[in-house]
Amino acid sequence: MKPEAKRYEVLVGDKPLVIETGRLAGQAGGAVTIASGDALIMGVATMGAEPRDGIDFLPLTVDYEERMYAGGTIPGSFFRREGRPSEIAVLVNRLTDRPLRPLFPKDLRNAVQVIMYAFSADDVTPLDILALNAASAAVTISDLPWDGPVGAVRIGLIDGEFVVNPTYAEMDVSDLDLRLAGTRDAVLMVECSANELSETQIIEAVEFGHQAMQPIIDALDKMAQDVGKPKREYPSFILDEQFKKDVLARAEKPVNELYDRQLPKAEAKLAMFEIKAEIIAEFAGEDEAKRGDAKEAFDAAHKAVVRSRILDKGVRPDGRDFNTVRPIWCDVGTSPRAHGVGLFTRGETQVMTLATLGTPRDAQRMDNLTPADSKRYIHHYNFPPFSVGEARFLRGASRRDIGHGALAERALLPMIPDESEFPYTLRLVSEVLASNGSSSMASVCGSTLALMDTGVPIKAPVSGVAMGLVLEGDRYAILTDIQGMEDHLGDMDFKVAGTENGITALQMDIKIKGLSAEIMAEALAQAKEARAHILEQMLDTIAEPRAELKPHVPRIVTVKIPSEKIGAVIGPGGKIIRSIQEETGVQIDIEEDGTVFIASADGEGARLARERIEQLTETPEVGRIYTGKVTGIQDFGCFVEITPGQDGLVHISQLDTERVQSVEDVVSKGDEITVMVTEINQRSGKIRLSRKAVLEGWTVEEAIANDRPTGGKRRPSGGGRSSNRRDRGPRRN
Numbered sequence: 001m002k003p004e005a006k007r008y009e010v011l012v013g014d015k016p017l018v019i020e021t022g023r024l025a026g027q028a029g030g031a032v033t034i035a036s037g038d039a040l041i042m043g044v045a046t047m048g049a050e051p052r053d054g055i056d057f058l059p060l061t062v063d064y065e066e067r068m069y070a071g072g073t074i075p076g077s078f079f080r081r082e083g084r085p086s087e088i089a090v091l092v093n094r095l096t097d098r099p100l101r102p103l104f105p106k107d108l109r110n111a112v113q114v115i116m117y118a119f120s121a122d123d124v125t126p127l128d129i130l131a132l133n134a135a136s137a138a139v140t141i142s143d144l145p146w147d148g149p150v151g152a153v154r155i156g157l158i159d160g161e162f163v164v165n166p167t168y169a170e171m172d173v174s175d176l177d178l179r180l181a182g183t184r185d186a187v188l189m190v191e192c193s194a195n196e197l198s199e200t201q202i203i204e205a206v207e208f209g210h211q212a213m214q215p216i217i218d219a220l221d222k223m224a225q226d227v228g229k230p231k232r233e234y235p236s237f238i239l240d241e242q243f244k245k246d247v248l249a250r251a252e253k254p255v256n257e258l259y260d261r262q263l264p265k266a267e268a269k270l271a272m273f274e275i276k277a278e279i280i281a282e283f284a285g286e287d288e289a290k291r292g293d294a295k296e297a298f299d300a301a302h303k304a305v306v307r308s309r310i311l312d313k314g315v316r317p318d319g320r321d322f323n324t325v326r327p328i329w330c331d332v333g334t335s336p337r338a339h340g341v342g343l344f345t346r347g348e349t350q351v352m353t354l355a356t357l358g359t360p361r362d363a364q365r366m367d368n369l370t371p372a373d374s375k376r377y378i379h380h381y382n383f384p385p386f387s388v389g390e391a392r393f394l395r396g397a398s399r400r401d402i403g404h405g406a407l408a409e410r411a412l413l414p415m416i417p418d419e420s421e422f423p424y425t426l427r428l429v430s431e432v433l434a435s436n437g438s439s440s441m442a443s444v445c446g447s448t449l450a451l452m453d454t455g456v457p458i459k460a461p462v463s464g465v466a467m468g469l470v471l472e473g474d475r476y477a478i479l480t481d482i483q484g485m486e487d488h489l490g491d492m493d494f495k496v497a498g499t500e501n502g503i504t505a506l507q508m509d510i511k512i513k514g515l516s517a518e519i520m521a522e523a524l525a526q527a528k529e530a531r532a533h534i535l536e537q538m539l540d541t542i543a544e545p546r547a548e549l550k551p552h553v554p555r556i557v558t559v560k561i562p563s564e565k566i567g568a569v570i571g572p573g574g575k576i577i578r579s580i581q582e583e584t585g586v587q588i589d590i591e592e593d594g595t596v597f598i599a600s601a602d603g604e605g606a607r608l609a610r611e612r613i614e615q616l617t618e619t620p621e622v623g624r625i626y627t628g629k630v631t632g633i634q635d636f637g638c639f640v641e642i643t644p645g646q647d648g649l650v651h652i653s654q655l656d657t658e659r660v661q662s663v664e665d666v667v668s669k670g671d672e673i674t675v676m677v678t679e680i681n682q683r684s685g686k687i688r689l690s691r692k693a694v695l696e697g698w699t700v701e702e703a704i705a706n707d708r709p710t711g712g713k714r715r716p717s718g719g720g721r722s723s724n725r726r727d728r729g730p731r732r733n
Contacts, residue, residue, distance in 0.1 A: 342449025
């Protein structure tokens with residue numbers, strides 16, 4: 001018997017959101033589907049029966065499975081099945097994990113898994129916010145211990161008005177893409193890209209979004225009351241409070257003394273390791289079972305000391321006050337052959353971004369459930385182990401690497417010139433050479449330098465900074481330009497990027513159960529001052545984009561041809577376009593609208609290719625003069641190919657300034673002659689040419705008059721041929 005689903009419908013903005021449970025995935029801890037329009041996501045949440053041994057963290061995994069059947073397409077891979085997660089899927093995983101994780105108990109060690117499946121995609125509704133809400137709903141009604149629910153919305157800004165959960169089409173004209181999640185009382189996560197919006201506009205959008213998500217939270221609370229499972233008991237891994245106090249008492253003095261010495265990161269890390277090993281040995285001895293507890297207690301003590309120094313003494317681990325940015329130095333042009341290089345160093349964080357310009361065919365092809373089929377601005381981020389003084393296997397890009405690259409990409413994308421102005425594909429790669437805090441924002445700065453070094457006419461330079469927060473009750477400290485230690489031991493990682501005129505990207509991760517709008521506004525104001533300072537240091541190195549591209553950067557010439565002429569350029573089986581590329585050494589890309597991109601490091605090759613394309617696609621005009629090849633000879637005249645595939649007739653009377661007895665007395669097949677177009681038959685398209693007009697230097701009016709008898713009828717041709725045959729059009733052998 002088919003079970004009956006429990007259905008909940010809620011209006012978010014002006015769009016209905018439908019949540020159902022009770023029919024699918026009955027053995028999961030919690031399972032729901034969420035639909036908006038024809039977009040449908042399933043979310044499930046399950047917790048393992050036993051805690052995992054030997055760990056001191058919550059083992060939470062979040063996976064978004066992007067199935068191509070949802071959009072009615074077959075994967076484009078060789079195996080015709082989904083492979084590794086796409087970049088978009090990875091970003092949805094991170095987007096979902098961040099607001100869910102802080103609400104799980106800190107002492108939970110059972111494995112928790114949240115999975116979202118895309119069952120239907122309609123090219124109208126973005127799936128990321130649906131997936132996050134599906135995950136929240138699944139955990140809310142499950143037996144997992146969790147302090148939710150969480151609601152999530154996307155906010156756009158169109159014609160000065162905020163829009164809740166805009167469609168893909170609406171996002172194309174929006175000045176804001178703000179995704180946020182939160183509880184009833186506070187915001188937990190913010191992910192934002194913007195077109196140079198002010199801090200005030202961002203705060204207003206966040207507050208607007210927090211109100212817009214309340215109906216979702218109401219619906220999830222109702223679901224929990226109606227169909228939610230009792231929360232499962234779990235083994236708690238909480239240290240004995242007295243044990244923690246004893247370890248803190250022992251660790252407080254040496255840890256404070258260490259930070260008072262103001263050592264570089266590598267030395268401080270080694271010294272801290274020695275203190276930690278000594279204290280663990282004192283409290284655990286040879287008892288392996290106690291070593292884990294002693295390690296966890298020391299980490300808690302270390303955190304308590306650092307936070308106390310900040311809140312009680314106003315002293316950060318490296319001795320700075322709350323507003324100071326670490327020393328900065330920059331450079332450009334480090335690689336002789338890269339198209340552009342920006343080197344940005346801030347304190348002990350160093351990122352080198354290298355830029356490469358390519359042709360439109362180098363754009364990344366997209367195979368996912370979004371309407372976008374390509375991407376011309378690509379940003380990649382690499383975080384090798386040596387950047388933090390470690391040695392481990394080099395593997396592919398991690399979720400963190402993909403997320404940081406995407407954040408830097410969003411920060412710079414609004415400043416990239418439109419393809420019509422700068423028809424290049426751009427790939428930037430940020431190589432993290434050293435890291436002690438905010439390598440993603442260093443990537444933004446290094447990328448701005450690289451783009452300007454390349455000569456890309458960006459609309460404005462972009463800088464970025466990471467802000468931190470330490471919050472204890474009513475006391476808090478907002479920290480500018482946080483180090484890795486402050487990120488790890490603090491309560492917030494708040495990254496802000498933008499130009500002198502406004503914010504272009506923002507990302508906020510909260511480790512506590514929410515953040516007030518007042519603290520966020522203060523953090524944004526403090527970040528604005530830091531961004532201005534950082535940008536000033538960058539512009540001291542290179543003040544504006546170079547006026548010219550580097551000599552080895554390919555030059556792209558743009559030609560517009562009628563779309564119906566594309567076939568003439570490509571030729572049968574691509575024969576003509578290949579021959580042009582081989583002869584001139586260029587690369588040619590043709591868009592469906594007839595835009596032709598000619599890329600070449602050789603200016604002469606680009607010029608020749610352009611001439612060939614213009615000849616292939618040119619529409620002959622009366623009065624134009626062409627040099628063409630004689631392709632056929634008849635007794636009444638000769639045929640001349642004036643543009644590729646397009647010929648016209650030079651009547652024997654128009655071959656020379658003197659009377660011609662035989663066509664072959666003047667020209668032979670294969671000769672090149674210069675002719676003027678004197679007539680184009682509008683009905684048949686046949687073209688009449690005159691060599692005599694060129695030799696005499698006539699105007700087009702004179703040429704036409706001298707090719708017609710009085711009264712407008714054409715003269716009999718030379719050689720005694722009747723004009724009747726000619727008027728019916730040329731006859732070919």
